Amino acid sequence: MKKFEEKTIHTEQIFEGRIIRLQVDDIVLPDGKEGKREIIKHPGAVAVLALTAEGKIILVEQYRKALERSLVEIPAGKLEAGEEPEVCARRELEEETGYACESMMLLQSFYTSPGFADELVHVFIAKGLVKKENALSLDEDEFVEVMEVTLAEAEQLIKDQRIFDAKTVYVIQYLQLQQQLNK
Amino acid sequence: MKKFEEKTIHTEQIFEGRIIRLQVDDIVLPDGKEGKREIIKHPGAVAVLALTAEGKIILVEQYRKALERSLVEIPAGKLEAGEEPEVCARRELEEETGYACESMMLLQSFYTSPGFADELVHVFIAKGLVKKENALSLDEDEFVEVMEVTLAEAEQLIKDQRIFDAKTVYVIQYLQLQQQLNK
Numbered sequence: 001m002k003k004f005e006e007k008t009i010h011t012e013q014i015f016e017g018r019i020i021r022l023q024v025d026d027i028v029l030p031d032g033k034e035g036k037r038e039i040i041k042h043p044g045a046v047a048v049l050a051l052t053a054e055g056k057i058i059l060v061e062q063y064r065k066a067l068e069r070s071l072v073e074i075p076a077g078k079l080e081a082g083e084e085p086e087v088c089a090r091r092e093l094e095e096e097t098g099y100a101c102e103s104m105m106l107l108q109s110f111y112t113s114p115g116f117a118d119e120l121v122h123v124f125i126a127k128g129l130v131k132k133e134n135a136l137s138l139d140e141d142e143f144v145e146v147m148e149v150t151l152a153e154a155e156q157l158i159k160d161q162r163i164f165d166a167k168t169v170y171v172i173q174y175l176q177l178q179q180q181l182n183k
Numbered sequence: 184m185k186k187f188e189e190k191t192i193h194t195e196q197i198f199e200g201r202i203i204r205l206q207v208d209d210i211v212l213p214d215g216k217e218g219k220r221e222i223i224k225h226p227g228a229v230a231v232l233a234l235t236a237e238g239k240i241i242l243v244e245q246y247r248k249a250l251e252r253s254l255v256e257i258p259a260g261k262l263e264a265g266e267e268p269e270v271c272a273r274r275e276l277e278e279e280t281g282y283a284c285e286s287m288m289l290l291q292s293f294y295t296s297p298g299f300a301d302e303l304v305h306v307f308i309a310k311g312l313v314k315k316e317n318a319l320s321l322d323e324d325e326f327v328e329v330m331e332v333t334l335a336e337a338e339q340l341i342k343d344q345r346i347f348d349a350k351t352v353y354v355i356q357y358l359q360l361q362q363q364l365n366k
Contacts, residue, residue: 001345003253004246004326014198015205017221020299022198022205025248035324037248038200040223042299063187064297065208065220070186071297078298108341110349112295113302114247114254115261116203116225121349141218143187158291162184166293166304166349173356180363 004030006037019043019078020117042119046089047076049107049171050099050126057154057175058129059168060096060144072147072162074171076121085122091136093126097146098135102128107174112166121167151175187213189220202226202261203300225302229272230259232290232354233282233309240337240358241312242351243279243327255330255345257354259304268305274319276309280329281318285311290357295349304350334358 006027015022021041029035050058061072077092079085086104093099109122138144149157154172157163163172189210198205204224212218233241244255260275262268269287276282292305321327332340337355340346346355 001252002246003244003328005253006246006248017207018219020221020223024200027248029324030246030326033323036201038203039249040203040300041249042296045298061186063185063189063213064294065189065210066222066224066299066301067294067297069184070188071294073297076298108352109347110352111247111250111254111347112349113225113300114250114256114348115228115259116249117223117296117300118249119296140216141212143213145186164292164294165297166295166353169291169293170349170353170356173353173360177356177360177363180360 006030006035009034038116040117040119042078042117043081044079044085044120044122045076046079046085046092046122046124047074047167047171048089048093048104048124048126049074049174050093050097050101050129052129052148056148056150057172058097058099059147059149059154059157059163061147062142062144071164072157073165073168076167086124089122089124089126094132095136095138096142096144098132099126099129100132101126101130107171123167123171151179189213189218192217221299223300223302225300226264227262227268227303227305228259229262229268229275229305229307230257230350230354231272231276231287231307231309232257232357233276233280233284233312235312235331239331239333240355241280241282242330242332242337242340242346244330244345245325245327254347255340256348256351259350269307272305272307272309277315278319278321279325279327281315282309282312283315284309284313290354306350306354334362
């Protein structure tokens with residue numbers, strides 16, 4: 001998995017923020033020429049497809065500053081340093097929706113933007129949801145509204161472009177596939 | 184789609200590269216408190232699920248510097264300034280694989296990393312592939328190896344984590360769904 005490897009000559013650290021780091025690497029290309037790569041380092045994230053006993057999907061609407069609009073997404077959040085993805089998934093689900101769950105299973109992991117970022121998202125499926133009395137609370141700069149929708153309603157949210165991100169579109173398609181497989 | 188809007192007090196431009204820009208916005212949160220958002224601006228991209236007459240999927244393997252490994256992905260690339268997504272999709276398909284196509288249809292668009300980046304990927308499906316004699320060539324810093332695989336082979340590439348990115352995992356699941364719907 002090193003095909004066409006690009007060796008690093010020099011790394012310039014441009015920015016170290018609260019969430020992302022930016023570096024520019026000077027590289028040697030496979031043909032010996034030199035080039036540059038702009039790279040975002042990200043801690044990685046989790047996302048949770050949480051299904052109620054009635055088969056409804058739990059979604060959260062929140063403002064996405066990078067887009068200057070709100071999106072409806074499955075609950076998600078960044079990994080803290082050293083945090084196991086499943087632990088993070090349970091924490092984010094509880095913080096954003098107030099639900100704990102009996103089972104939390106990894107569905108699929110994927111890199112979101114391999115052309116410029118190393119963000120890896122682990123997508124989990126949560127079942128056996130239990131509303132918690134004293135749930136963990138959101139970070140102080142997080143504001144979300146929780147929704148519970150049917151698969152048909154989620155499909156409409158995609159058509160309306162209120163659901164508009166890779167991880168959520170992926171899990172809705174996953175549910176469509178499961179529905180066909182279970183016919 | 185402005186729920187929980189975060190108003191900008193000040194934008195600091197940190198970096199302007201060849202592909203991405205980085206800015207930090209000082210914001211006012213819905214509760215009146217202040218916060219910061221680290222934001223990557225990206226021109227947007229296209230990706231192409233190209234199917235041969237035999238139903239094989241055209242994939243490209245390339246080195247992804249951000250991950251320090253190669254990935255097997257569907258052909259993809261960034262939008263040039265003012266470029267229509269479909270035009271970009273036809274250009275990238277030809278540059279990376281040597282194929283032109285009769286039909287190029289938008290399948291789905293999605294934001295890849297709405298938590299920190301505005302990258303929007305338009306995923307197309309291309310059919311009626313025709314190998315071109317004098318195809319457009321790759322950018323001088325691009326090196327890719329073209330593969331043609333069956334759906335079963337693509338599923339194995341996901342299990343082997345050689346296919347490991349959101350857009351490619353999404354389209355493989357799309358084909359699984361179509362296979363079930365056409366049964």
